[in-house]
Amino acid sequence: MSNLSSTVPVKLVYKTLTPSRFERARVAVFLGSDEASRVVAREIADLIISGHKEGRKIVLGLATGSTPLSVYSELIRIHKEEGVSFSNVVTFNLDEYHPMKADDIHSYHHFMQVHLFDHVDIPASQIHIPSGSVSSAEVDKHCREYEAKIKEAGGIDLQLLGIGRTGHIGFNEPGSAARSRTRLVALDAITRSDAAASFGGEEHTPRFAITMGVRTILDAKRVLLLALGQHKASVVKAAIEDEPSPQVPASFLQEHDRAEFVLDHAASSELTRYRTPWLVGPLEEQGLTWDERMTRRAILWLSKKKSKAILKLTNEDYNENGLQDMLRVHGSAYDANLAGFYQMQHTITGWPGGRDPKKSRPGDAPVRPLKASSADIFPKRVVVFSPHPDDDVISMGGTLCRLVDHGHEVHVAYQVSGASAVNDEAVWRYLSFSKDVGLVSKQSEQTVKSLCSEFETTGQIKPSAEVWRWKGLIRRNEAAAAARICGVSSEHLHFLDLPFYDSGPVRNRKLEKQDTDIIQSLLKKIQPHLIFAAGDLDDPHGTHRLCLHALRNAIDQSKQDAWLKQSELWLYRGAWAEWAPDEIDMAVPLSPQEVMRRRSAIFKHATQKDQALFLGADQREFWQRAEDRGSKLAASYNGFGLAEYEAIEAFKRLSPEDFLTHIKL
Numbered sequence: 001m002s003n004l005s006s007t008v009p010v011k012l013v014y015k016t017l018t019p020s021r022f023e024r025a026r027v028a029v030f031l032g033s034d035e036a037s038r039v040v041a042r043e044i045a046d047l048i049i050s051g052h053k054e055g056r057k058i059v060l061g062l063a064t065g066s067t068p069l070s071v072y073s074e075l076i077r078i079h080k081e082e083g084v085s086f087s088n089v090v091t092f093n094l095d096e097y098h099p100m101k102a103d104d105i106h107s108y109h110h111f112m113q114v115h116l117f118d119h120v121d122i123p124a125s126q127i128h129i130p131s132g133s134v135s136s137a138e139v140d141k142h143c144r145e146y147e148a149k150i151k152e153a154g155g156i157d158l159q160l161l162g163i164g165r166t167g168h169i170g171f172n173e174p175g176s177a178a179r180s181r182t183r184l185v186a187l188d189a190i191t192r193s194d195a196a197a198s199f200g201g202e203e204h205t206p207r208f209a210i211t212m213g214v215r216t217i218l219d220a221k222r223v224l225l226l227a228l229g230q231h232k233a234s235v236v237k238a239a240i241e242d243e244p245s246p247q248v249p250a251s252f253l254q255e256h257d258r259a260e261f262v263l264d265h266a267a268s269s270e271l272t273r274y275r276t277p278w279l280v281g282p283l284e285e286q287g288l289t290w291d292e293r294m295t296r297r298a299i300l301w302l303s304k305k306k307s308k309a310i311l312k313l314t315n316e317d318y319n320e321n322g323l324q325d326m327l328r329v330h331g332s333a334y335d336a337n338l339a340g341f342y343q344m345q346h347t348i349t350g351w352p353g354g355r356d357p358k359k360s361r362p363g364d365a366p367v368r369p370l371k372a373s374s375a376d377i378f379p380k381r382v383v384v385f386s387p388h389p390d391d392d393v394i395s396m397g398g399t400l401c402r403l404v405d406h407g408h409e410v411h412v413a414y415q416v417s418g419a420s421a422v423n424d425e426a427v428w429r430y431l432s433f434s435k436d437v438g439l440v441s442k443q444s445e446q447t448v449k450s451l452c453s454e455f456e457t458t459g460q461i462k463p464s465a466e467v468w469r470w471k472g473l474i475r476r477n478e479a480a481a482a483a484r485i486c487g488v489s490s491e492h493l494h495f496l497d498l499p500f501y502d503s504g505p506v507r508n509r510k511l512e513k514q515d516t517d518i519i520q521s522l523l524k525k526i527q528p529h530l531i532f533a534a535g536d537l538d539d540p541h542g543t544h545r546l547c548l549h550a551l552r553n554a555i556d557q558s559k560q561d562a563w564l565k566q567s568e569l570w571l572y573r574g575a576w577a578e579w580a581p582d583e584i585d586m587a588v589p590l591s592p593q594e595v596m597r598r599r600s601a602i603f604k605h606a607t608q609k610d611q612a613l614f615l616g617a618d619q620r621e622f623w624q625r626a627e628d629r630g631s632k633l634a635a636s637y638n639g640f641g642l643a644e645y646e647a648i649e650a651f652k653r654l655s656p657e658d659f660l661t662h663i664k665l
Helices: 003-007 033-054 069-082 108-115 136-152 189-199 214-218 230-241 249-255 292-306 315-319 324-330 333-345 391-405 424-436 442-458 465-486 513-526 543-557 592-603 622-639 656-662
Strands: 013-016 026-030 058-062 089-093 095-098 158-161 183-186 208-211 223-227 259-264 381-386 409-414 493-495 530-534 568-572 586-590 647-654
Touching: 026 033, 033 058, 033 069, 033 158, 033 223, 033 259, 069 108, 089 108, 089 136, 095 108, 136 183, 136 208, 214 249, 223 230, 223 249, 230 249, 230 259, 249 259, 292 315, 292 324, 292 333, 292 622, 315 324, 315 333, 324 333, 381 391, 381 513, 391 409, 391 465, 391 530, 391 586, 391 592, 391 622, 391 647, 409 465, 409 513, 424 442, 424 465, 465 493, 465 592, 513 543, 530 543, 543 656, 586 592, 586 622, 592 622, 622 647, 647 656
Parallel strands: 026 259, 058 089, 058 158, 158 223, 223 259, 381 409, 381 530, 409 493, 530 568
Antiparallel strands: 013 026, 095 208, 183 208, 568 647, 586 647
């Protein structure tokens, strides 16, 4: 048992992992990201305290990016509220972009000052960060000197890491050797794409960085890799369960005796012990049961593995694939198959808001999976929360149209302006058009001419509050045009412009009370029967996460309101992923005509069509990804032996109580 796992208070631990045959590294899993970050910060603080007692300096290896921010916030709190001095700390940062001036707001020098060093008492002489200003001719010498300084300090006592979607640690991209030392590296395309929003586009994102090498990291006495969020789950699984490989540099941590992966539940969700726990051993020995969700997950897994429809699975299929216990529970493959088949069949509905009871006819299929208590309420008041101005039509455009067509009162709440995803060329086009047709006032004429000239000369427009506002208005009008395609009336469109989004650079954004109050006010005004919200947390820059957190806070503040007791909450996924079939509670099938209508709505977001940010390795446009996702899900249902559809949009149900209790952000 590692130090971290053995010292964590039991109440914070979601699951302390006893090593199984699947995990090749030590792992600690926490229910939420805050708990995981607090425990990492506490180990660092305890190490610093022990250094004071022993009269020695503590050498920390530090990381940047969004993952360690909550760790640094907690360390600052410990310093200020608990009086822990950091005067005995020596730091070495993992990396820095190259070329990059130290005072540039994009530099990791600036990041560390803003998020840690300006708030604690580490002497400046004890802070070390690779220089992005060193000339190309001097880079190799600088890297050797950096290694020498680490050695002179006595080596790193504790190295803090994050993990990139490519599996990189520091900027050790796929292909990095286990023996590598501090050096200049070319950045992977996915890494640059993930950073593009901070730099105003991929074309402005650095192509190189100086990074500690894999061997430099492995030389640390203790290594903690912190991974948070669903979008890290697949690479975390590869790093922990696959053979060590240069293609996933984080997997080399398996070779370190005191390295540990510290995960929140979302980041751990693809590990074998969570995704397919029956392969680890009997469920009861793991504190699990064959409940409905687990039964469905196992049957769908087996159906896919055997390429058989659910009702065609045999006793032999179950026995040969580690599911003997399920046969013991259900008695036979026939009975188990029926349980899984009916569960999936009952997710399908053409009436996501319920049917008008006055128009019901004998023989109509039951309206499921809505709660019985709300099934007969008609028409329903519906609120669709869309983090960005296009998430509604990308992720549930067909369902949105269906709800309107069925006569429900449908509102769409756009939580942020989406201004950061509008490039300067779009602003130039709109300004040029307005100028040419004489729509620019005399007071603004000179400003508009200047901005147009600036773009035509440099290809960029200098950021300002006014330009940011214009970008937000462009997105607002696109959203209104898309909603019109879906039939949502303009008076039912709510542009919330949550303040957190406009508060500064992406990685500095934090929720404030005002964000929650805005959402709560809307909920109180509408008192919806159905709430749809983006439940995926895969957005690489956290907007979806913060928007869902703001909704959670608003529901928490409304939990005593009578309307909430009749309300249902349905979560959809964003553009990056779909719910796994075993997690789906409502599947809305779409006709070819509805798919085309959704596509038309997505096309109204013209500034996002040609090139949207955060694409990663996926270069398809949003409408292509939405259609591919919907058709693949429909094909999955068909493969399970259910009906064949053109496309399906999927939702996961959470009661407001479960939302407050179990969703950890």
